[in-house]
Amino acid sequence: MLYKGEIVVEGGCGGDGWVSFRREKYVPFGGPDGGDGGDGGDVVVVASPNTVDLDFMRRKKKFVAGNGNRGSSWRKRGKRGEDLAILVPVGTMVFAKSGSGEEILLADLRTPAQKVLVAKGGRGGLGNARFATAANQAPEKASKGESGEERHIVLEVKLITDICIVGLPNSGKSTLLAAISKAKPEIADYPFTTHRPILGVMPEIRRDFIVAEIPGLVEGAHLGKGLGNEFLRHAERTRLLIYLLDGSSPTVIDDLNTLEKEIALYKGLAHKPKIVAVNKIDLPEGQAHLPEMKQCFARLGVPVFYVSAVSGQAVLELVKQAMEMVDRASQDEEIISQAQITVFRPKPRK
Numbered sequence: 001m002l003y004k005g006e007i008v009v010e011g012g013c014g015g016d017g018w019v020s021f022r023r024e025k026y027v028p029f030g031g032p033d034g035g036d037g038g039d040g041g042d043v044v045v046v047a048s049p050n051t052v053d054l055d056f057m058r059r060k061k062k063f064v065a066g067n068g069n070r071g072s073s074w075r076k077r078g079k080r081g082e083d084l085a086i087l088v089p090v091g092t093m094v095f096a097k098s099g100s101g102e103e104i105l106l107a108d109l110r111t112p113a114q115k116v117l118v119a120k121g122g123r124g125g126l127g128n129a130r131f132a133t134a135a136n137q138a139p140e141k142a143s144k145g146e147s148g149e150e151r152h153i154v155l156e157v158k159l160i161t162d163i164c165i166v167g168l169p170n171s172g173k174s175t176l177l178a179a180i181s182k183a184k185p186e187i188a189d190y191p192f193t194t195h196r197p198i199l200g201v202m203p204e205i206r207r208d209f210i211v212a213e214i215p216g217l218v219e220g221a222h223l224g225k226g227l228g229n230e231f232l233r234h235a236e237r238t239r240l241l242i243y244l245l246d247g248s249s250p251t252v253i254d255d256l257n258t259l260e261k262e263i264a265l266y267k268g269l270a271h272k273p274k275i276v277a278v279n280k281i282d283l284p285e286g287q288a289h290l291p292e293m294k295q296c297f298a299r300l301g302v303p304v305f306y307v308s309a310v311s312g313q314a315v316l317e318l319v320k321q322a323m324e325m326v327d328r329a330s331q332d333e334e335i336i337s338q339a340q341i342t343v344f345r346p347k348p349r350k
């Protein structure tokens, strides 16, 4: 799965202007009638809910829109070149790469069908009809179509979610995702069953919540161990993290430390609101650790739930708390974004 990459985009060339003269039976000097060339097509990047990654960039690196057709006689304008739409996942950030390698944000495609023009097509040339003047009524001149704009752009996907479930492999992330949302991820008793982020929709009365499972993290994920921590980029734009632990694991307390460490090493995640959910509490091993875990996790200063994604025990309470925290986080975002709007209050003139 590719979530970041660079491509070259190029607008289509404009069609050339045309040189011709009207020749009709009873019109002896018909004058110039060569039409303009059509404009070249544009390249646009469009957010599509049906696209999940940027894998198409592996096969192709250059994207060129259609050329405009040349003009023709009877002042007919050439056909415009076809636009080229590059479909990307919702949550893709589009950067233009400058000559010095600097990446400048052009757009953050956060909603389905949102789009941005990345390379404009060249303008069509002018036909000789445009060059007629009082002094020269029969110009033989037409102009050529311009070439399209060429640009290097960088695309990066960062999913936009309300909740991200993170945890070590096999902790039950997919089982929990399936229990609280409409997603149907693969569930199996071996690590790394899930090797790409999976999205689910949690329906609620006021609005739907988007939940994602991030593939399992292991100690040293930031060094590329296991599947690496590459997928944590998708947690950058979430409102809440659920740390999911396997409560039947004999090393559950160390597991939390491992998870915390890997997450803290990824920029921007250490201060996200979070909930700890200890899973598989239905198993005898889970029950056996319960007093020790309760004592230890009570000191964390974050909400902790002891759940079973399989039996559903305490899952509803977890979901309620998660929704409340997501709502609170989005209210805070609104307050911040309102604070960023500059309000000019001009004083009345005397």
Ligand SMILES: Nc1nc2c(ncn2[C@@H]2O[C@H](COP(=O)(O)OP(=O)(O)OP(=O)(O)O)[C@@H](O)[C@H]2O)c(=O)[nH]1
Residues within 6 Å of the ligand: 167, 168, 169, 170, 171, 172, 173, 174, 175, 176, 186, 187, 188, 189, 190, 191, 192, 193, 194, 195, 215, 216, 279, 280, 281, 282, 283, 307, 308, 309, 310, 311
């Ligand atoms: N008893 C019990 N088993 C569970 C519970 N939750 C998950 N499991 C089992 O644990 C195993 C792993 O579950 P998954 O949901 O695939 O775990 P995951 O965290 O998504 O795993 P990866 O995608 O491989 O990282 C499966 O065999 C599940 O049936 C639970 O609450 N109780």
Ligand SMILES: [Mg+2]
Residues within 6 Å of the ligand: 173, 174, 175, 185, 186, 187, 193, 194, 213
């Ligand atoms: Mg999974």
